[in-house]
Amino acid sequence: MSLINTAPEMALTTKIDDFLNWTRKSSVWYMLFGLACCAIEMMQTGGPRADLDRFGAAPRATPRVSDLIIVSGTLTLKMALRTKVLYDQMPDPKYVISMGSCANCGGLFQLAYSVCDGVDKVIPVDVYVPGCPPRPEALTEGLIKLQEKIQQERWLVRKPVAANA
């Protein structure tokens, strides 16, 4: 008990942050959002061999309970508007993985009239996974990178107030 009383206050809040982040990063529920051939690889990643479930990531069928949207495949301009609607329906905090060349920059189809060259033109992206399509190992690595990012986030620390405020 004396340890808690004597420890600096900042150290204690940081640990709560770490604990909260650890719980959050261990239950990243991703929305089923397959757009093209990358979706097949995403299914493989969720399947028994790559098994994304062992990181606590479970597929969800609705954006309203999802923490993560994996944009897997070619994003057309028509779909881009709907992607924005789905992203807006997700509760905060929410994350985006852009999977494959098409979602990153339009990829092979970026000169086509109907293709949105990059999902980052519509919604903010946290992790870009390169590949055409990325292997399940690559997507798993993308999720681990996202977990590292979640672990670094700080929610309880009061932001420093500007001196002249």
Added chain:
Amino acid sequence: MAVSDPAAVHAVLRSHFGDAIGDLAGTRPDNAGTTVAPSAIVEVCRFLKTETGLAFDCLSNLSGVDYPKRNIIEVVYHLYSYRYRHLFVLKVEAPRDNPAVSSVAGVWSAAEWQEREVFDLLGVTFEGHPDLRRILMPEDWPGHPLRKDFVEPEEYHGISTSRESLLKT
């Protein structure tokens, strides 16, 4: 009695429709066909489908081609007969500035969506079509993208359609 030779199919059409049928084009059995006058396309299609010995019961493809130099848009019908296993191609030319062709959706209902696709991508109006809407592009898309003179819009609903290259030149 099946009429399996494209030349024979063409001869039957000529004898029934006269000047509405153009010359036989194409050399192989799988690409031979003819042009048809726009006013006669529905009757020709219905005849090809129902006539004994022809029985083109399947519209395998309906597409369109833009020819700016000839100032026409060509609608192409690929017909197939499951009963006799023979093929025939019909082509209809429409003026480029206001292309309008009679719909064959009443003959083969498979034509309905394929005509919507040609309308969507090339802007051909199919008269008598039950539900002529865009099928692939968004409803508010400007223009018809498979036309040769289509200019891609700068942005769509605030999304810019170009991307700066990451490669330094």
